[in-house]
Amino acid sequence: MPNRTDAQTCKETYMRHALTHWTAELAEETAEFYRDLHRHPELSFQEHRTARQVAQALKRLDCEVTTGIGGTGVVAVLRNGDGPVVMLRADMDALPVEEATGLSYASTDKATEPAGNEVPVMHACGHDMHTACLVGTLTVLSQARESWAGTVVGVFQPAEEVTGGAAAMIADGLFERFPVPEVVLAQHVSPAPAGTVGHGSGPFMAASDSAQVTLFGRGGHGASPQYALDPVLMAASVVVRLQGIVAREISMHEQAVVTVGRLQAGTKDNVIPDTAELGINIRTYSAQIRQKVRAAVERVIRAEAAAAGAEREPAIEWTHGAPVLVNDPEATARTVKGLEEHLGVERLTPLPPMPASEDAGVFGEAVGAPTVYWMWGGSDPEEFSATMAEGRMPPLNHRPDYAPALEPALSTGVEIMTVAALTWLTAR
Known part of the structure; x- marks a missing residue:
């Protein structure tokens, strides 16, 4: 050499x-x-x-x-x-x-x-x-x-x-x-x-952050959803809205990923459950974008729960992460x-x-x-x-x-x- x-x-x-x-x-x-x-x-x-x-x-x-x-x-x-x-x-x-x-x-x-x-x-x-x-x-x-x-x-x-x-x-x-x-x-x-x-x-x-989320509704019969508060629909709205964070809130010069890897609710097709659970993971490359995405995830979850008329605030727990x-x-x-x-x-x-x-x-x-x-x-x-x-x-x-x-x-x-x-x- x-x-x-x-x-x-x-x-x-x-x-x-x-x-x-x-x-x-x-x-x-x-x-x-x-x-x-x-x-x-x-x-x-x-x-x-x-x-x-x-x-x-x-x-x-x-x-x-x-x-x-x-x-x-x-x-x-x-x-x-x-x-x-x-x-x-x-x-x-x-x-x-x-x-x-x-x-x-x-x-x-x-x-x-x-x-x-x-x-x-x-x-x-x-x-x-x-x-x-x-x-x-x-x-x-x-x-x-x-x-x-x-x-x-x-x-x-x-x-x-x-x-x-x-x-x-x-x-x-x-x-x-x-x-x-x-x-x-x-x-x-x-x-x-x-x-x-x-x-x-x-x-x-990338930095990684994982959150476990519980959305609180009110269970009921699948035939009478007007008497219940459906957390499955609430969860679906959260999943869709979360995708707008990267698409509409993060500059094209930055990078981020928001993934819902787990959505669990209910035990039977004709029973509206009381709760729905989501597992969310985000990936970012800077402390500023990391903080911004985390805050946006929480905002979306709470806003969708409020829009659905939830009587109880969602439970959001950031379980683990790495810088x-x-x-x-x-x-x-x-x-x-x-x-x-x-x-x-x-x-x-x-x-x-x-x-x-x-x-x-x-x-x-x-x-x-x-x-x-x-x-x-x-x-x-x-x-x-x-x-x-x-x-x-x-x-x-x-x-x-x-x-x-x-x-x-x-x-x-x-x-x-x-x-x-x-x-x-x-x-x-």
Whole structure:
């Protein structure tokens, strides 16, 4: 590569030396760890078995392991002399989805979700891969201490899917009990070809806010609606009117999404129920638009209830949310440069802001440290190319048939996270 400095060459040499510790034997051990996590997924804040498996896997390393942070979070601290403090983060929770991958290690587990219903559970978003890659990265860094100096804080976070795990760990004293990082690094597996990295600078993932709404009517016989106050009609009016927020209140230069993902009411076609429930989710890319859309959602709900003659104010509960994940421009440029020098420029692709949401940025915001978050490909490159050539998309995250190709996704995920970490740690 042209114009390389001696320092760059030296650092790249140490990176490649460190990665020699990712042996075929270690790769297979970590793959079996991944398969075990995939077989036994757990819902948000229920990751008790997962946390035990993570802690057990880390016990063989020369590091400090603490469990129970923020409920089920695990923290591993690798100390290796003076140098930068770098935080590496992975999430551990799964989704209430019934698996349809056909894998030999597919999940058949069920769990009880917060409302008390038994649901199937699946690692449909790849958090098991994130966890396995971080275990693999910490193992490589622990065995390659001659290549770097500083402190690595591995954070295994619960409850990303409800965007509450990061805040829970911080509230439980994460940054009072463990070294405060100079940078927070995190990654997410995607359906792109393995070995590729998607990155972005500035706002990278949308803010997310979810609201649970109850509309109060007055039940009655379906044949005599004049004696009732129909909450189903009220809910339908709310759903339609909410769509006007983005279409008519948000500038075309801004971006926002308002989705009603749940509408439940009644038990029989000829009975008007007393209540109707809605589950609403919004996505935005700035604090100003986030506040504006939230306020508009509440205004519409209350106004439609009033227009229907509701005798009781709607109940609106904002249940969980995450701020915009902002990739610090300088820290991102430094990390991307390190990845380009190791992987090659052709394997990295700039991405536009994504509508999905993440709470990894909450860690950096809490201590004023920059966040760098990227996507890495988890699909077999040949299968990906063949699928695209047929005009089809590969299975996407959150689908019942989604799963990364164990290899090469695992090894490339470990390689990318290790190189990113070494980009920030002091080379020896």
